[in-house]
Amino acid sequence: MRYTPVAVALSLLVAVTSSISYSETPRPLDPRAAALLSEGRAAAAAGNLDGAIDAYESALTVEPGSVAVVLGLADATRRQGMQGKALHYYREALSADPRNVTAIAGEGMALAEKGAAEKAAKNLARLQTLCGKDCAETRELAAAMAKPPAQRMVSADAVKPNPVVSEN
Numbered sequence: 001m002r003y004t005p006v007a008v009a010l011s012l013l014v015a016v017t018s019s020i021s022y023s024e025t026p027r028p029l030d031p032r033a034a035a036l037l038s039e040g041r042a043a044a045a046a047g048n049l050d051g052a053i054d055a056y057e058s059a060l061t062v063e064p065g066s067v068a069v070v071l072g073l074a075d076a077t078r079r080q081g082m083q084g085k086a087l088h089y090y091r092e093a094l095s096a097d098p099r100n101v102t103a104i105a106g107e108g109m110a111l112a113e114k115g116a117a118e119k120a121a122k123n124l125a126r127l128q129t130l131c132g133k134d135c136a137e138t139r140e141l142a143a144a145m146a147k148p149p150a151q152r153m154v155s156a157d158a159v160k161p162n163p164v165v166s167e168n
Contacts, residue, residue, distance in 0.1 A: 033063035037072060044076050052076045067093050067100065074106055083110040101130055105137035109144040120145050 029037065040055030056073035063069060074089030090107035093100055108123030124145065127138045 029066060029068065030063050033059045033066060033069065036062065037069055040069075040072050040076070044072070044079070049076050049080045053080070065096060067096050067103075070096075071100075071102055071106065074103070074110075078106065078110050078113070083114045086110045087114075099130060101127060101135065101137045104130070105141045108141040112141070112145045112147070117145065 036055050036059035040052045040059065043049075043055055044052035053073060053076045056069055056076060059069045060066070060073065070089050070093045074086045074093065077089060078086035087107060087110050090103050090110060093103040094107065097103065104123050104127050108120045108127070111117075111123065112120040120141070124138065124141050127135065127141060131138060
């Protein structure tokens with residue numbers, strides 16, 4: 001009984017200390033990584049997704065774990081049609097910053113493009129909770145979910161050969 005006030009005070013201190021790490025400001029990027037990041041953004045805007053991915057990967061070697069670089073890489077791989085790889089990058093960004101609305105929206109768009117509508121709807125609900133229905137990321141994800149998923153593979157049944165029998 002006499003240790004209860006100390007235990008409560010200690011648990012409060014731990015709770016406040018752990019919540020401070022979420023509000024920590026991001027440290028600035030290394031100038032080389034910032035240059036490579038802007039090079040990647042310019043290449044992606046020009047439609048050169050391979051060049052953008054190369055620049056982002058180079059920036060990651062200079063600044064490993066940078067959320068901005070990982071998000072650029074995730075967006076470029078998603079636009080290139082590699083949703084599985086993009087999901088990996090979005091989840092890496094979310095593990096570093098769980099409330100990043102850009103990462104949540106990107107992950108939802110990759111899921112919607114892959115055909116996982118239920119998981120994408122969970123991301124949409126999470127976005128609406130974090131930034132509301134009028135947020136740009138929420139509208140973008142809702143628009144991506146409205147489109148049908150693209151057919152990416154051809155099944156073996158769709159390409160059945162027609163055997164032709166001829167006499168010699």
